[in-house]
């Protein structure tokens with residue numbers, strides 16, 4: 001998309017955001033200016049969070065699911081703004097983990113070629129209700145992983161996120177007859193520094209939660225079972241029409257995302273998006289994300305069916321291939337909505 005179109009779209013989106021914004025948020029919105037498409041601007045990572053200045057009340061520890069994109073910059077628990085976090089090695093790890101979470105491609109270039117950040121899917125740095133919140137998740141690990149058929153530590157889970165949601169498979173290149181990782185790339189393992197730092201941020205986020213106590217907000221981005229539609233009743237063309245109506249002003253017709261101030265949604269498909277082995281590449285999983293956290297100007301406005309139609313459209317698009325799909329679901333049955341797997 002030419003830059004001018006992107007800017008126009010971003011301005012339109014901004015106007016829309018402003019139109020729905022509560023009065024207190026106006027100042028913040030005026031300061032947002034669209035950025036050129038190529039730059040990776042330094043996100044405002046340290047905006048201090050003061051509940052008293054917010055036009056909503058927190059939902060437990062979380063930003064409520066119903067507030068609009070004006071809240072996108074709110075991070076209730078921000079390690080960069082926490083005076084209790086000292087300069088110890090662990091304090092540094094937590095802070096770096098947070099930065100990695102918010103700007104993954106910039107902070108972890110050796111791990112991922114994608115343009116996805118953890119915070120694109122786990123909104124408000126993993127601190128928003130019904131947007132895949134991660135507060136309290138750390139203490140639930142180790143946990144059985146159905147896809148792998150074994151217990152996963154928190155670090156294993158984060159490696160999985162990297163390999164799939166961030167497409168860090170770093171598919172080997174043929175360099176002069178030798179099969180090798182692209183220059184400078186490494187494959188993440190549970191001991192990789194970036195993984196350890198992300199785990200440190202997530203453990204810090206869960207420090208007030210007892211191990212093994214399932215937080216009530218966990219894993220709630222689900223379409224209810226009785227509202228799931230058979231896959232052959234989903235129509236990507238209908239989904240595309242809904243996408244054009246509700247999503248393009250921020251995600252772009254090409255699905256690659258437009259800048260809104262210093263924020264840009266991650267690419268929804270194509271080579272820079274999550275790969276086809278990711279949870280978000282499953283139709284019902286993606287529908288559960290969309291249903292409750294998007295469209296960002298009016299989250300929750302879509303019906304269960306509309307969310308599934310849009311998810312069918314997005315999963316009909318090409319995305320990078322996860323090269324180890326044949327090793328998944330060896331123990332447990334493969335879910336029917338894992339549509340990129342061989343039938």
Ligand code: HEC
Pocket residue numbers: 101104116117118119120121122132134137140157158161162165166198202218219220221274278279280285
């Ligand atoms: C494309 C969207 C997407 C991206 C990007 C993404 N995730 Fe996730 N993540 C998910 C989905 C979907 C789940 C499953 C949530 C559920 O079961 O309700 C999940 C689950 C998790 C869990 C397990 C939570 C729990 O309570 O069991 C962790 C931890 C996690 N993600 C961390 C990360 C980290 C760290 C990153 C960045 C390296 C990341 N995710 C990037 C979509 C994403």
Ligand code: HEC
Pocket residue numbers: 013017069072119120121123124243246247248249250251260263264265266267268289290294295296297302310
């Ligand atoms: C007002 C702007 C806006 C609208 C409208 C909007 N989104 Fe988003 N969306 C965003 C932003 C911004 C993010 C990333 C959030 C962040 O990084 O804080 C996002 C994230 C997402 C994600 C997580 C994965 C990724 O690649 O970033 C999905 C999936 C998504 N949106 C789907 C949709 C769908 C489907 C619609 C239409 C029903 C929609 N969005 C409408 C702004 C919007």
